[in-house]
Amino acid sequence: MLTNTIDDRGIARVTLDRPERHNAFDEALIAAITDAFQSLGKNPAVRAIILSGNGKSFCAGADIAWMRRAGGWTAAENRADALKLSDMLQTIDTCPKPVIALVHGNVAGGGVGLVACADMVVAIEGAQFRLSEVRLGLTPATISPFVVAKTGASHARRWFLTAEGFGATEAKAMNLVHETAPDAATADAIIANWLVHLAAAAPGAVADAKTLVADVAGRPIDKSLREITADRIAARRTSDEGREGLAAFFDKRKPEWNA
Template identity: 40%
Template sequence: MNDTVLWKVDGRGVATVTLNRPAVNNAYNGDMIAGLHAAMDALAQEPTLRVVVVTGNGKHFQAGADLAWINTVAKQTPRENDEVSRLTAEAIRRLDTCPVPTVALIQGGCFGGGTGIAAACDIVVASEDAIFSISETRWGLMAGIILPQLCRAMGVRQVRRYALTGERFGAADARRIGFVHEVCPADALRGTGDKIVDAILMNAPAATTATKLRTLASADAFVDDGEMRDLIQEHARTRQLAEATEGLASFKEKRKPAWYPG
């Protein structure tokens, strides 16, 4: 266990999973990925689990990948890069296919992998100050392992804009395009989430699980093993290309990347 992901389950069977690297805006690294797997392993053993609420400690929900960590991973062997991408992709898939309803509460920045976490949840509530961005291409990377969830959450037309531009968009636009279900004042985020959780708890547990899983199956929303393998390999290889090296260097040096004209 590590403290980058915290979890607890209350007497109603409502779990809260909290991303806990507030000093770096909850940017994910190897420890956080391991923490997500540990949380899901633990919750899978909870016989009374009814709902999972995903939150982020601090000012921001989740600011994407820790780019210093990505730079370190990129210098490792192809096999080691495949393993990092596999663990990351499996964490998203496990959240996506969690048999109980999942609710994400988003405040502040939700970038890169953070949008993947949100897309993998059944219900998303955002505070009015929330800002979203599918930002990987800015750094010479790609959002490959979360693109299936993003396409199903906001639609391929919107992904074709926001994943190709890396633009930031606010909570109101996120709701307009269907990525977010509810927008509320920052001080009402938890309360709004509690109302949704209470609505879920009124429903029969087994029927709720069956409805969720049948909905995913009917929408062809499960990522099969073959597609998963391709996503992992492409994600890992992109991290080791020259564009990623330049993108990460531009981030560290606080400058525009070499591919920007002029």
């Protein structure tokens, strides 16, 4: 259902492993993903997390059998179930480790939500994205905060309403994807380059930078925001990492996290 490994560099790989179901979500997979990212986020040995899918698809969204069961649940039961999916996405979105999504094949519904929550995304050409909920009489409600934050309202208004499929090039144009690759080998090379840069960065600073983006995005540049950002850099300058990073720079040596 889900594989979770960490190599000696601290690179974790979380792989959706329901290839016979195109890695579609059900209750068990949602719980497993949530647990994996909670655990990896707290692990000081982890420097980055690569999220991918085994088989022909990255993630085809909701499992049909799961959706069929949900159709017979009460409103309260459906709400509780939806919150578990939302909690999973929030766990990925706020994970203190950099999250890299390697995307291929079909990416539908909640699979698009996963992509929206990743910090860096590379899609292999041929990947097909779709927010298909309205064709089923539903809406992409649970994933919408994450997708709209990533793509903006204008793109969401089109793709949420039409449920058209779109490819990797269109996904990049709307900022859902950062890079496209013609094949898996090229995608791996792109990720390897990102990992080199992440290894040169202080782990705590990376986590703070990720939170910083979330905290300042969409806010007016007023006195309150400027004071918050001044407090944040002051705290970083006096942190152990900040002191070590500046000392290493002046001493012309690598900092301890990249030695």
